[in-house]
Amino acid sequence: MTKTLNLAGLMILILCSSSIHAGQYNQIINIGDALPAFTQLPGIDGNQLSSTDIKEDVLVLVILANHCPWVKGMDQDLVQLVDSFKEQSVKVVAFGVNLREDDRLAAMKVHAEKNGYNFSYVFDESQQLGRSLGATRTPEYFVFNQDRKLTYMGLLYNSPAKMNADGSIRHINGEVSEHYVSDAIKATLAGNPVAVPETRAHGCSVKYE
Amino acid sequence: MCSIQSSKADNAVALQYVDYEQWTTQLAQYPDKIVVVDFWATWCSSCLERFPHMVTMNKNFQNKGIQFVSMLLEDPQEPEAIERAERFLNKQFTTEPNSGFDHYFMTENLMISFEKLDLIGIPAVFIYDRQGQLAHRLTGDNPNNQFSEQDIENALNQMLSNGQ
Numbered sequence: 001m002t003k004t005l006n007l008a009g010l011m012i013l014i015l016c017s018s019s020i021h022a023g024q025y026n027q028i029i030n031i032g033d034a035l036p037a038f039t040q041l042p043g044i045d046g047n048q049l050s051s052t053d054i055k056e057d058v059l060v061l062v063i064l065a066n067h068c069p070w071v072k073g074m075d076q077d078l079v080q081l082v083d084s085f086k087e088q089s090v091k092v093v094a095f096g097v098n099l100r101e102d103d104r105l106a107a108m109k110v111h112a113e114k115n116g117y118n119f120s121y122v123f124d125e126s127q128q129l130g131r132s133l134g135a136t137r138t139p140e141y142f143v144f145n146q147d148r149k150l151t152y153m154g155l156l157y158n159s160p161a162k163m164n165a166d167g168s169i170r171h172i173n174g175e176v177s178e179h180y181v182s183d184a185i186k187a188t189l190a191g192n193p194v195a196v197p198e199t200r201a202h203g204c205s206v207k208y209e
Numbered sequence: 210m211c212s213i214q215s216s217k218a219d220n221a222v223a224l225q226y227v228d229y230e231q232w233t234t235q236l237a238q239y240p241d242k243i244v245v246v247d248f249w250a251t252w253c254s255s256c257l258e259r260f261p262h263m264v265t266m267n268k269n270f271q272n273k274g275i276q277f278v279s280m281l282l283e284d285p286q287e288p289e290a291i292e293r294a295e296r297f298l299n300k301q302f303t304t305e306p307n308s309g310f311d312h313y314f315m316t317e318n319l320m321i322s323f324e325k326l327d328l329i330g331i332p333a334v335f336i337y338d339r340q341g342q343l344a345h346r347l348t349g350d351n352p353n354n355q356f357s358e359q360d361i362e363n364a365l366n367q368m369l370s371n372g373q
Contacts, residue, residue, distance in 0.1 A: 170284065172286075202330070
């Protein structure tokens with residue numbers, strides 16, 4: 001009987017713990033959680049990347065999908081973001097998860113070249129990294145500090161941009177006024193808490209197989 | 210409350226324009242029916258892939274007191290997208306324009322719509338029981354708990370077998 005009660009208590013504890021560890025929007029991880037390790041993900045540069053290879057003080061992971069108009073809409077802003085931190089100890093790693101042909105590694109190479117990607121872009125074919133991060137939208141950002149604890153997750157900024165069929169780009173909330181990822185990187189580099197640690201990601205769905 | 214605006218009358222399939230408040234009221238206009246709401250957009254490729262299955266399900270379930278509804282979530286400032294959505298819908302229902310499947314467009318700012326619906330993204334399907342209570346909320350918001358067309362059918366069959 002005691003064993004039964006203990007087991008029931010343990011199960012309740014596990015259930016409670018799992019809900020505690022979900023973020024406000026993210027259902028898998030929360031601010032302060034550790035970076036999920038990843039190993040030898042193939043990159044568009046022909047090299048493989050593991051989480052242990054990254055030595056910079058701040059790591060930014062961003063999940064992308066070539067086909068997604070919300071990714072195409074912010075591509076150049078991401079390139080600018082990376083450029084703005086090039087003199088600081090910040091590493092940006094983008095990763096693809098979708099297994100459809102136009103999102104896989106060969107297409108990633110073409111998309112990166114076309115858009116002047118100035119950051120690592122790797123393919124998470126097992127989808128394990130995406131699952132571990134609870135990443136369900138493209139684009140969706142995750143900022144980690146030197147101890148590889150999560151300090152921010154969600155949107156790039158407060159007015160997501162979509163590329164239309166004619167190639168024009170429109171921000172759905174007008175001009176961007178809050179740069180969540182940039183602010184999170186600055187705060188994290190300075191060792192300060194991030195003022196807005198989580199936002200509701202917006203974009204295309206990630207298809208987990 | 211403002212009356213609900215409809216898109217072009219000569220369309221075989223017309224979108225009804227609602228804000229969030231009108232939508233919650235509109236849901237009550239299906240008394241004693243199970244209501245299946247498919248949230249979609251033309252920018253959502255998974256939604257477009259799923260839509261034909263929703264059309265088939267509508268055919269299979271409509272004589273069981275189940276109402277299928279689509280809710281378009283586009284940027285209201287992008288009329289071309291709304292026109293594109295109407296063209297898509299008309300192609301889906303070319304042979305049966307009066308399918309009984311109702312179609313709405315939420316006129317709120319896109320991010321406000323997601324916030325009010327408490328959704329991170331689409332595709333998503335909400336199923337309301339005959340008392341108007343949300344019985345199933347199928348979303349892709351958890352990588353380890355995605356949903357398929359089969360999950361929608363299973364939920365409906367389960368509700369029917371439970372006397373709904």
